[in-house]
Amino acid sequence: MKYQGLGVGLGIVVGPVRRMFSVVPEPTDAISTVSLEVERGRAKSALEAVALELESRAEQAGGEAHDVLAAQAMMARDPDVWGDIDALLVQRKTAEWAVFHAFSSFVSMLKALGGTQSERATDLVDVSRRTVAAIMDVPYGELPECDEPYVLVAEDLAPADTAMLDLSCVLALVTSGGSPTAHTAILARAKGLVAVVSAEGVLDIPDGEIVVVDAAEGTIECAPDAARIAEVRERMNEVDDEGDLSEGRLSDGTAVPLLANVGSLSNVENAIAKGAQGVGLLRTEFLFFEEHEAPTVEAQTASYSAILTALDGRKAVARTLDAGADKPLAFLPMDKEENPALGVRGIRTVHKHEQLLRDQLTALAASAQAVPSDLWVMAPMIADASEAREFAAMARDCGVKTVGVMIEVPSCAIVADQVFDVVDFVSIGTNDLTQYALAADRQNGAVATYQDPWHPAVLRLIKMVGDAATASGKPLSVCGEAASDPLLAVVLVGLGVTSLSMVPNALKDVRATLARYSLEEARALAAIAVNAISAGDARSDVRAALPRPPR
């Protein structure tokens, strides 16, 4: 028996299945056979137990997962929900049915609102199921005990689940739902875990069954024979060490430098250990977000110098401050905006606060002077060549040697030839480019399926930039999520991208995949991708056309 889904990365593992159930039997509308007080007690104590459990998980989780879990605990303690439950109990309904019914009416109400509220509806469903499971005394949403490493199989994983996941015990993540661009896949990529998502039917595999999970093929094979298990074990051992830390190259020797996205000094060491040839995206916001006033030129110079020193002469591409209505700063008063993704952000923020940008550019230039280094500097959210020219002039005026811009706005991709005339290099931010090309807010879960960089419209925009890069002979990098998807990385190179920057854990798979194909093959695959009619088709058409498997 073999199940087919969408693989994330290229890894392969063999191990026993442990399922995490997030479905509980639906209670039936039966008349209670016990007293009202007993039913009240059952409902109340289950709600309280769920609230306590969620609170203790919130404590342990921290960060964003903490907020989600703490809000869920509040739902379990909600006085108005209790009022509805109690009214049903008074009608002599059972505790499980009253809880289920009271929550479901609120769930439909939140779902109907759409957007963020529909995510809260999912949280509420989870609370309802937990409580019903507690009343009926059936297991729910419990992560399997860690006796030996296992393949975790679930419907889908919520941030709240993954926050609690002991990853040292998880060999692979397999979900029947989810998508290659959603939470489970992003987590798998960031942690370097083998994952297959959207694999229909996998919840039927019984616990303890040995399966082979092959992310490159997107398959889950049941009952592998001894020879297959031995073969996969051997490949797992190979994969275990970082192994080959060589420079990124295609099979014909074409160099494709592989760089890392980092947001602080501490990330740099990890990136180098994983074989990054430099930093392709240095997010500089870490210097600004915690501050109540703008950091001085001296303080910034010291921070940048420390990072350049750690890089020891390797290339570093710093992005100037990317703040705005979407990511506000304590010391910059920002007008509230109805639509921050389309508002004052990135370079647009500093139009009004030019000194802030000048100080940063001065500090960057000073650090490049102070430390032997290869520092490139780029600005985010540039809309056209005129804005690019303005930034380039200011950066050079402040002493920056190599100046570029990020292309995230479709307008800038369309006039990429003009942009290359005024800058030394370009880096494409595929996440924003995708959200703008498809008019789908990245923060809005209801339109998450549009956020897929395999979309042929996004690939065609990248091709316009790629063609302009080739004509100008100047470097073109990609530093979005797209670069960490090994097959998409091949397509990007085929579109004219000359270097890739990604989360450090993705370097290994991308390096291995690039080495399997020639530039000519990459171009042929890119041509197939841009002619597909949807992101899903682009993915499957390219996979079907591969001259050899990706590993």
Next chain:
Amino acid sequence: METEMELKEEAGVISAEVVVGSKSGLHARPAAMVVALAGTLDPAVTLRKPDGMAVNARSIVKVLSQNFCHGDVVVVESSGDGAEDSVREMAELVARELDDEDSVETSD
């Protein structure tokens, strides 16, 4: 909170109108903060849109169901001894930017 909050009184009900300050609206984290504060206020407060039904601010599900978005006007109401304080505290919280820095680290 550049301007002093204006409280109204009508038939024993104290009310204040404020604009939601949180950029994500009273949804995830900000909603939880509103409910947490409401749990400590005595007398209790209700929230509503200018043309909407008042809901118990101690009920996270009800607060979420109102879908208060960034820039929306919220009417905070309470009555009884100390209602002014309850309304003022809640109104100030609703008007504030309650979102934390966006900590999600995806690439760009």
